Amino acid sequence: MKEKIAQLLRRKVLLLDGATGTELQHRGMPPGVCPENWCLDHPDVLVRVHADYFAAGADIVYTCTFGANRIKLSEYKIKDVFSVNKKLAEIARRAAGKSGLVAGDIGPTGRFVEPFGDLAFEEAVEIFKEQVRGLLEAGVDLLVIETMMDIQEARAALLAVKELADIFTIVTLTFDKGGRTLHGNEPVSSLITLQSLGADAVGCNCSTGPLDMLRCIQAMQPYATVPLVAKPNAGIPRLIDGKTVFTMQPRIFAKISRKLICAGAHLLGGCCGTTPEHIRYLKAQVARIRPEKSARVSLCALSSARGHIVIGKKNKVIIVGEKINPTGKKKMQAELLKGKLTLVRQFAKTQEVQGAKLLDVNVGVPGIDEVKTMRMVISSLALTTDLPLVIDSAKIETIGTALRLYPGRALINSISAEGDKLPKLAALAKKYGAMCILLPLAGKQIPHSFNQRRLLIRALVAQLRKAGIPKDDIIVDVLALAVSCYPGSAQETLKTIAWCTRILKCRTIIGLSNISFGLPQRHRINRVFLDMAGRKGLTFAIADPEDTRPLRDTWARNLLRNKDRGGIKYIEKYRQQDQSGDMPKKVDRVSPRERIFTAIMEGERDGIGDSIRNAIHLGAAPEVLMQEVMIPALVKVGTLFEKKQYFLPQLIASAQAMKEGFKVVEPFLQKSVTGQSQRKVILLATVEGDIHDIGKNIVALMLKNHGFIVIDLGKDVSRAKIVTAIKKHNPDIVGLSALMTTTMVHMGGVVKAAQKEGLQCKFMVGGAVVNSAYANSIGAAYAKDAVEAVSLAKQL
Ligand code: B1M
Numbered sequence: 001m002k003e004k005i006a007q008l009l010r011r012k013v014l015l016l017d018g019a020t021g022t023e024l025q026h027r028g029m030p031p032g033v034c035p036e037n038w039c040l041d042h043p044d045v046l047v048r049v050h051a052d053y054f055a056a057g058a059d060i061v062y063t064c065t066f067g068a069n070r071i072k073l074s075e076y077k078i079k080d081v082f083s084v085n086k087k088l089a090e091i092a093r094r095a096a097g098k099s100g101l102v103a104g105d106i107g108p109t110g111r112f113v114e115p116f117g118d119l120a121f122e123e124a125v126e127i128f129k130e131q132v133r134g135l136l137e138a139g140v141d142l143l144v145i146e147t148m149m150d151i152q153e154a155r156a157a158l159l160a161v162k163e164l165a166d167i168f169t170i171v172t173l174t175f176d177k178g179g180r181t182l183h184g185n186e187p188v189s190s191l192i193t194l195q196s197l198g199a200d201a202v203g204c205n206c207s208t209g210p211l212d213m214l215r216c217i218q219a220m221q222p223y224a225t226v227p228l229v230a231k232p233n234a235g236i237p238r239l240i241d242g243k244t245v246f247t248m249q250p251r252i253f254a255k256i257s258r259k260l261i262c263a264g265a266h267l268l269g270g271c272c273g274t275t276p277e278h279i280r281y282l283k284a285q286v287a288r289i290r291p292e293k294s295a296r297v298s299l300c301a302l303s304s305a306r307g308h309i310v311i312g313k314k315n316k317v318i319i320v321g322e323k324i325n326p327t328g329k330k331k332m333q334a335e336l337l338k339g340k341l342t343l344v345r346q347f348a349k350t351q352e353v354q355g356a357k358l359l360d361v362n363v364g365v366p367g368i369d370e371v372k373t374m375r376m377v378i379s380s381l382a383l384t385t386d387l388p389l390v391i392d393s394a395k396i397e398t399i400g401t402a403l404r405l406y407p408g409r410a411l412i413n414s415i416s417a418e419g420d421k422l423p424k425l426a427a428l429a430k431k432y433g434a435m436c437i438l439l440p441l442a443g444k445q446i447p448h449s450f451n452q453r454r455l456l457i458r459a460l461v462a463q464l465r466k467a468g469i470p471k472d473d474i475i476v477d478v479l480a481l482a483v484s485c486y487p488g489s490a491q492e493t494l495k496t497i498a499w500c501t502r503i504l505k506c507r508t509i510i511g512l513s514n515i516s517f518g519l520p521q522r523h524r525i526n527r528v529f530l531d532m533a534g535r536k537g538l539t540f541a542i543a544d545p546e547d548t549r550p551l552r553d554t555w556a557r558n559l560l561r562n563k564d565r566g567g568i569k570y571i572e573k574y575r576q577q578d579q580s581g582d583m584p585k586k587v588d589r590v591s592p593r594e595r596i597f598t599a600i601m602e603g604e605r606d607g608i609g610d611s612i613r614n615a616i617h618l619g620a621a622p623e624v625l626m627q628e629v630m631i632p633a634l635v636k637v638g639t640l641f642e643k644k645q646y647f648l649p650q651l652i653a654s655a656q657a658m659k660e661g662f663k664v665v666e667p668f669l670q671k672s673v674t675g676q677s678q679r680k681v682i683l684l685a686t687v688e689g690d691i692h693d694i695g696k697n698i699v700a701l702m703l704k705n706h707g708f709i710v711i712d713l714g715k716d717v718s719r720a721k722i723v724t725a726i727k728k729h730n731p732d733i734v735g736l737s738a739l740m741t742t743t744m745v746h747m748g749g750v751v752k753a754a755q756k757e758g759l760q761c762k763f764m765v766g767g768a769v770v771n772s773a774y775a776n777s778i779g780a781a782y783a784k785d786a787v788e789a790v791s792l793a794k795q796l
Contacts (some may be wrong), residue, residue: 001141002168002200005101008059009201009227010293013286016103016231016269017053017061018279022246024049024064026275026417034076036084039064043091048097056276057283058269062144063092066107071130085134093138104135104310105143106157113152114405114651115379116183116305120155126162142168145199145205146231147271149182151190151305151409152382155197159404162198162431167197170267171204172229172536175216177236184306184647187216188223189408192303192310195226196409198434203229206271206276209236209248210256216265221264222292223301223310229266233256234273238379244275254281260287266291298470300356301508302435304408306647307386309357312508317534317652318358320352320390320542323423324377324515325362333365336373341380342606348385349602354545359385359689360393361402370398378405383603390437390542396424403432413542414477417460417590426467435473437509438464444478448486453479457496460505475540476500480510480533482517483525483559484567490515490529490560494536501537512543515560519567521574527551529560592618593629596661600633601655609664622668626698627787630665634658634694636719658694668699682708682793683731683761685722687750688713690743695767695786699735702786703793719750726759732796735781735789738767748778755779762796764789 008014008635022036027045039046046090050061065088067073070081080085083102092102109127111119128409134142148154156170161169171194173181180186187204193200202224204216210232217230231421233247253744255307257268268286270278301310311318324347326333331345361381361756363373370393376472381389391402397772399412414437415425429436440447440456448455457476465472478496481489493510500508515529516522523544530541531550541548555573558564590598592615599608615625637654646654682703693715700710710730713722726734736745749767755762763780777781781796 003164005016005168006540007144008199009288009291013261013265013289013291014059014167014267014618015230015279015283015286016272017050017058018056018270018276019234019302020049020062020064020066020535022273023275027122033067034073035064036068036073037076037078037090038083039091039104040087041438043485044193046088046091047095048573052276052413052572053279053659054095054097056279058279060103060142060267060269061092061096061100062103062105062146062372063132063135063140065089065091065105066134066146068134069109070127071109071111072107079407080399082134082137085131086138087142089135092140096270097672099770101141103140104132104138104140105144106131106143106145106161107133107147108149108153109401112648113150113156114154115382115407116652121152122226124153124156126164126528128157130469132161132164136165136167139169142170142200144170144172146170146172147174148172149185151181151193151522152207154273155192155407158194158197158199168200168204168253168599169230171199172202172203172231174207175204175213177206177212178644179216180644180647182648184368184649189303191220191223192301192308193407193433194411195224195299198433199226201227201229201267202230203267204605205229205231206233208235210253210260212236217260217263217265220269221292222295223299224264225296225299226294227266227291228294229267230257230260231267231269231271233259233271233500234275234278236242236271237689242531248273250275250278250281253278254285256720257282258285261286261291264292264295268292272528282668298472300435300472302388302409304388305649307383307388308408309388311539315539317530317548318356318540319356319537319545319548320540321347321354321356321387321545322360322361322511322542323347323544325353325392326365327362336363336365336761337368339373339376340606341377342604345380345384345604345606348381348691351545352385352387356387356545357410358390358540359387360390360392360542360729363398364393368591371401371741373404374398375405378402380408383649391434396421396428399425400674403428403434406432410434412436415457417462417463420441422460422463423467424471426464429473435475436469437477439477446481448481448492450487450492450753451472453492453496454499457500457504457506461504471506475507476504476511478508478510478538480512480515480529482514484516484518487565488562490532491562494532497500497533497536498538502540507539509540509542510538512541519559520541520571524551524553524556524574524682525559525570528553528556532560576596578726582623589735595619595651596625596629600630600657600661600742603618603636603650603657605653605660607655607663608657612661612664622665626665627668627785630658630661631698648668655694662674662694662697666701676678678710681723681731681734682713682764682795683713683722683729684713684735684737685713685717685725686737686739686767687746688716688724689720689746690738690740691715692737692739692767696735699737699766699783699786699789703735704791706790706794708793719746719753722750723753723757723759726754726761727757731761733762733764733793735764735766735793737765739769741769744769744774747774747780751778764792764796
């Protein structure tokens with residue numbers, strides 16, 4: 001079937017169905033019910049929806065299993081995930097008859113997946129497998145993973161599918177008008193990651209209408225090795241009389257959607273708000289269009305969750321930052337052994353600023369649990385940097401673990417023919433879609449001459465190609481050896497680069513700093529050699545990005561050209577001058593206040609506690625740190641989030657750093673306040689639907705410090721729970737916090753409900769979106785911040 005679908009796609013545009021959810025609502029499904037369960041109780045309605053889409057011209061319909069995973073179904077106390085999926089897919093099969101195709105539909109779990117959230121990656125894979133098994137049992141023709149907002153969740157679902165069956169699989173993400181998902185993933189990075197991981201078609205669904213989706217498809221098209229998919233909503237939803245309405249009419253929808261095919265889409269359908277009528281019009285529009293072929297068969301490109309790099313045939317040398325490597329760095333070794341990653345993150349950031357386009361990551365320290373440490377580093381860097389990673393390890397297991405978890409397309413450093421490494425690593429590269437650095441080593445002997453290298457490289461490239469790795473995915477390490485030990489080797493390396501580039505047509509890489517090993521003023525040799533290698537066509541250099549600007553240096557040049565045997569003249573010239581250690585330079589000049597601010601801005605949990613203790617030790621007042629450094633940092637994070645310069649993972653990381661910092665400040669704040677023992681009781685809660693509690697916790701602490709008894713109900717607290725607590729504790733004041741426009745309205749609901757029950761208490765409200773006018777309108781008093789909350793509480 002997989003080949004049949006691929007063949008069909010070469011001939012024509014395949015039409016997908018339109019919306020299922022909104023269509024079921026039109027046909028009687030009440031709001032608030034579990035759609036999957038409702039459909040099992042009303043199979044005839046679901047058969048009709050599917051049949052109407054086929055009748056309208058759809059080639060493929062999606063099963064009504066969007067939320068049929070363990071997490072979503074458990075909200076409705078449904079446990080048998082397998083049979084829900086199987087039965088719903090069987091209903092679709094019934095409607096499809098002999099000619100229609102059925103796609104088993106998989107939607108998001110609603111949880112954030114590691115490393116961006118607390119759902120373990122392997123658990124996510126297992127959850128999706130459970131659903132896939134049910135869908136496969138019913139004999140679906142293909143699978144579709146849709147409406148994904150996090151590339152990592154999409155990866156987990158795709159791996160689940162690929163580990164169970166060889167079936168055609170579509171993956172579509174939901175990008176907003178600005179072309180990013182909620183997690184900040186953009187179309188091209190997502191495409192690179194998913195097509196290399198084995199998706200058979202990639203694209204977008206939901207969120208926007210067809211016009212805004214056009215930009216995403218256009219962005220993806222030049223880099224696609226697989227067919228592209230577009231399934232837009234019937235326009236942008238509008239809120240009319242409290243109801244979400246999609247207003248784009250079928251004729252307009254179809255007319256604009258046609259442009260999606262011209263832009264490169266091969267599968268087209270409709271998402272929320274579209275109907276069989278939309279698909280009927282779409283059918284008429286696409287009937288005579290033949291789809292474009294995918295732009296290419298392979299692509300030399302790497303990606304992270306939020307960034308990517310496409311490597312053309314003629315680039316300037318691309319710098320791979322070399323510093324995340326503990327070899328020779330005692331401080332980093334000690335940190336890694338303790339599980340601390342402060343230096344790793346610092347090196348990631350400084351190298352990015354200095355111009356690195358990729359980051360090499362090596363965690364090999366004697367006695368370390370390398371697999372565990374690599375997992376930690378990958379997770380941390382997924383938040384810290386948008387640069388794609390190069391996974392550098394001598395251990396196959398470490399590389400396998402890293403590739404599985406990494407939310408992008410990584411480069412393996414490296415594959416050689418030592419032992420059984422080549423077939424094993426090639427299999428990993430193929431499974432996870434990684435690119436690989438080929439190290440021309442077969443036994444213990446290093447090939448020194450150009451001729452030896454050429455023969456070995458040719459043979460190993462052939463072996464990798466045989467294992468299914470395209471040439472575009474192979475980067476040849478042309479071996480930069482120390483000129484101090486191997487005079488003349490620099491010339492052999494340069495010849496090998498030129499041969500790989502012009503004859504073999506493979507991209508190349510060197511570990512630059514090897515070349516200058518054992519010599520003074522190493523950066524001089526590095527920079528001169530990099531310039532020479534770049535002129536021969538070198539693609540990448542693993543290097544210190546600080547040391548890569550071209551340099552004119554006759555002594556270094558002569559040494560590299562083997563005109564200064566043993567480097568006698570070079571050493572004589574430079575032996576007096578020497579280099580610095582391994583720490584990024586500016587770090588120590590940063591004040592503790594700046595460090596705390598940066599830690600929150602950049603979501604650094606590790607060092608924030610020490611920085612706060614240090615600042616207090618140097619005389620900073622804890623309240624001042626909180627008011628003038630920590631809160632403003634978090635507010636700045638909010639502004640960047642609003643401007644779409646920060647995305648949800650960064651927001652979460654900053655909030656976690658703030659919480660970590662708050663734990664340290666809290667005891668100091670408690671000590672620094674002079675109490676007043678009026679034991680009045682205040683009940684506090686963040687209202688229903690709102691999980692923001694940092695501000696409320698600060699308010700609680702300040703109130704306690706001023707002698708109030710605080711009963712904190714926590715966050716996301718329902719109206720009923722608050723009213724019950726008022727009855728139980730009979731507080732003097734009820735304090736409510738809300739940070740979102742959508743949840744602020746629940747404050748009024750709580751006040752009303754308490755009044756209805758005849759409860760005598762005063763209300764105080766606050767939070768970023770609340771103001772005094774709103775507070776007045778619901779009969780509550782307003783405090784702008786925690787300090788004001790204390791004086792207001794005293795007044796009340
Ligand atoms: Co979100 N978030 N967030 N967020 N978040 C905001 C609030 C937002 C303004 C960001 C933005 O877009 N600029 C925006 C709301 C937009 C709106 O409705 N107008 C937003 C959004 C949209 C979201 C999500 C929907 C994102 C998403 O998933 N798409 C999601 C919502 C989840 C949910 O609640 N259902 C979400 C999630 C999160 C995190 C989990 C990642 C994290 C919260 C972690 C936590 O609290 N445990 C988070 C964070 C950190 C923020 C920002 C950046 C910072 C909030 C904060 O802690 N500020 C925030 C942007 C911002 O506020 N500028 C944002 C510091 C804190 C000390 O200030 O809470 O205002 P604040 O408290 C102050 C005063 O307001 C006052 O005193 C406090 C101390 O001085 N105060 C009271 C507060 N409560 C009071 C009660 C009182 C009296 C005074 O009397 C009882």
